[in-house]
Amino acid sequence: MFPAAVYVLCFLTSACCAWLLGRSYARSRERLLLWSSACFILLAGNNLLLVMDLLIFTDVNLRIGRLLLSLSAISVLLFGFIWDLEDDAA
Template sequence: MASIVYALSTLTCIACAYLLLRSFKKNGTRLLLWSGICFVGLALNNALATIDVNTPTELMDLATVRVVVSIVSLGILIYGLTWESI
């Protein structure tokens, strides 16, 4: 059940990233770009979570990689929000 939820979360993040980046291409608003890049990273994080849930801990533990990916993704969004507020 958990893998289905993670897979649906991945698909949702991919859809959000696609819509944000498509809007950026049309409008050129840079905040859409930063948000789209963040959602690409969050989709990667959810994909890694799906893989991590479905593999035994003895074979592979992706917890550290997932935390790094999510911190970098949210850092990009915070940077973009800060940059656009100036």
């Protein structure tokens, strides 16, 4: 029961972070907040897949999907950092 609670809390935390970052982006229009929000949306999706993989669909392996979501999340954030750095340098 304890691992299930931890998985669900991780999903809720990352979803809440994505929502707060998105709300801050809507107010300030800082692009770094947009990229961070997109990263946390993907990380929340990763955590949701983890919950489904380990608790709901125990006979199906969703590891590849989780890895792809993690890779996408880090790629989006890295792209945002590089794009912001290039715009600041110009």
